[in-house]
Amino acid sequence: MASNTNTDIWIAGAFAAFSVDLLVYPLDTIKTRIQSPDYKKLYTQDGRASRALFRGLYQGVGSIILVTLPSAGAFFTTYEALKYTLNDAVPPNSTLFMPQPVINAVSSGGAELVSCAILTPAEVIKQNAQIAKKDVKGVSPTMQVLKEFRRHPFRLWSGYTALAGRNLPFTAMQFPVFEHLKQYFMERRRKQKGGKVDGIFERASITAMSAGIAGSGAAWITTPIDVIKTRMMLAAGRERHQAHESKDLGKFLTEGLASKSSKGMWETAKEVAQTDGIRGFFRGAALRGVWTALGSGLYLGVYEGGRFYLEDSRKAKEGDAVMEKERDWSKVKVGIGGSRSQGDAVRKSGWQDEAD
Template sequence: MRHDLKSPIVAAVSGTLAVNILPSGMRCGVETGMVRDQAGSARNGSAVAVSSSSSSHWVDNLVAGGTASLCSKLVLQPLDIAKTILQASAEVRGSYSNLAQCLAGIVRDGGIPKLYTGFIASVAVSAPSSAVFVACYECSKNAIERASSSFPAPFQTLEDFVPLLAAAVGNVAASVVRVPPEVIKQRVQAGIYRDIFQATRAVWATEGLPGFYCGYSMQVARDIPYSALQFMTFEYLKKRYSHRENLHMDQKNSKRLVHDLCIGALAGAVACTLTTPLDVAKTRVMTQNPSDPLVYMGLQATLQKIWLEEGIAGFGRGMVPRVLYKVPASAVFLVCYEAIKRFLVTTRKVRPIRLASRKELGVYRGPRRV
């Protein structure tokens, strides 16, 4: 006697089991974790190959986030160093007052290689921290979305704010990895130390472990609103535009690429513009010479000091190179991230972890015959 297992299997494994990639004759329900063949049914007594999505999804996000960050840093590092110099204190900034003057001065003093000062430290900042961030962000977002489905109806309309909470979780975790190399990178870029090795030794000798986390709270205070604005804008526009234009999220064509680049750039522009004052404050704290008396202490005190000494213009220092850096960086990062994630999902072979029996899936066999 045969039983149609489609309904009980879907009920049993929905939301808990997933596969990575299936042969051409099968389909993968990534969101629900369903495994179905073309007929959409299984025979009595058969077993279903299942694979936990948690580890593979986590690795996908780590690899995609790290690689996407590396690509954007490789292209846009010169703008990052110009931004750091322009945002630093007057002592470090010197006579530079705009982007063109700063870039010309850097090339004049040290040639093209000088534009990539601190690149190793910059990659050490971005790749691991971006990998940790997107992994924590995606996992947190999925968990919050699953939890919110059981909330009362009025609260379910707040789905567009889920990225805000997920970004907060992701940035608190990522900043543990991000801040130490960020401190080293910015001090090298500001000319306080010759290279990352000298900077690392000096920070450890003079400040100890706390020195590597100088400005941690400011980093988090800047990154949470930045990432929240970036991902909320990106996902909102992606969802609305894709629905209107009938673009599938896995569609591979030029229209899809242009669409992702445009909304990625727009998301970066919105987030970058609104968080520049926080970025200026963070840079001031991180680029202080530890051998001199500390001038900037804490987020509120730093913002007040900038306001009193430089006015509103002080909060916008380095905005032009930061926008020119962050807008294409955001577009490249988000597009590369989604493309790499799709590539990893569609190229991984099935790796069955175990065979789930009908009994384990909770399939009802009917009353036993006596």
């Protein structure tokens, strides 16, 4: 593990999330619209994709960027901390054996549970804003969605179970493969360059390639859960009055989230199967695979490059400070000492004669 501080990891993770959101958000919007139950009615014409599918591709981006920054920082901080703790608690020669892929999977899973708790409300707002029609009065889609949830804000967390249900298997598959590929490509590059990988850009490129390969496969496999999650979050925006809603946050989290969300996932899955068949569970799978390959590559590549840059910058500053502190000027002799050209007899300078 690189010697990064928690601040380094948080900043690098947040910057990576911000960069990726801006670049790949339009693909995420198209994916959400393809997976929505109203796709054929709203975004197709004569069996083909209509122009409406490609309009307003950045609708809802503001909410997700604001919450993604702390969410991504929390994910990477938790992931690195858990991975370091487990590696330290289970040394290679210990009687308690835990393979490295298992450590990576457990660490990423714990990090996802923390991240999803922060991200869920923004994800619900984002996905409902992505399919919202622009108001004639000039009200933004995000504000329209916020107005819908104003009376029932607890519904913003109704998709937590579905989001965690998608992200946990995704990261459990992606991160072990990602770490293995990164190590493989790093070792291969070291052999090609005589035992060393130089430069932040080279490290970031290897990380991005490894993350893209691992992410695309995991994305395709978890697409059915992603479809269910999208349908549930869009349904939360359409259902304005639900009898089970409560103003008691504690009761909602302990009862509503545990039982109602699980039932909602099962009911949503049955609805998808009845209306679209098995193919409906893989709607947008190809686009999601491409989007995730690009997004994961940029995400983890920028994160890796960012944390190594911050580490190198901090080490450079610390090195300069140590050198300045350890330098003992009292031992520096000016004008006194042996010289090959002068022999052993060296005269003192004029200012030293005056001092004596």
